[in-house]
Amino acid sequence: TQLAPVFLFLANQDRVFLYLTIMFGLSCVLNATGLFFLIKQTPPRQAVVRKYLIIIQIVLIVNDVHLEMGFQPIPLFPILGGYAVGWLIQAGVSVLIEMCVYIIVYVFTGILIILCLIYRHQTVVLEGNKFKFRTV
Template sequence: MNTYYISVDLQRSLSIFVKIIFALSTVLSGLTFFCLVKVSDATRSGLRKYLIYIQCLAYLHDVYLEILYKGFPLFPMLGGYCYGLLCHWASQAIVILIMGNMGAAIVMCIIYRHQSIIPPNSPLKFNTVSYYFVY
């Protein structure tokens, strides 16, 4: 038997496992989104918008990879195949776009926190022109 073969039973088990992970991720993502929108205070509204954006991108990433584009890796070979709705119509460029946006949002979150904790007369503090350019 070929070692790079995934049987139908194993594929079905992996698909069920991925759906369970997606269900848990949806519950936790909904709880996190609720806490960000309702529970967090208004003094951190600038940081909150970046965190909400990151949470939306994380959920979009979960929907894309776990529901629309189900990938099955073939180990130890560096490869795999997919079985989902978007396997033949979409590429991995969507995942790269989502992950790039998530990375940029995390960097913006770090810059926002950095600008909020440094003193006003510091040379590292953004002036008004660079503030509007960055944000």
């Protein structure tokens, strides 16, 4: 069987851009608010966890800027595909490279979250517990 061509009307593409811009704006406001509270409102006794959370927040801000400005993907449904029109794509960077950067940043974010959880867990676990890591 022959596949039907996929066509995205310009009005639909503009609507997707509008939704992405609205989500990016809300994300910027929420990220800035979260970063402000992490820097100004975190108690001194949580200084180490605060460092992890600030790094996670900064990585997420960088990822948002990369995704919404540099990459700007347009998903095509119901097919599993899409295209990108961001300024990095217009500068000649491959969509594959952009997708790899996007995935690597999210994996890095996941690793940071796991490290933060492990640190918090180790501060709560009592000495002598079998779940307490030994310092090497």
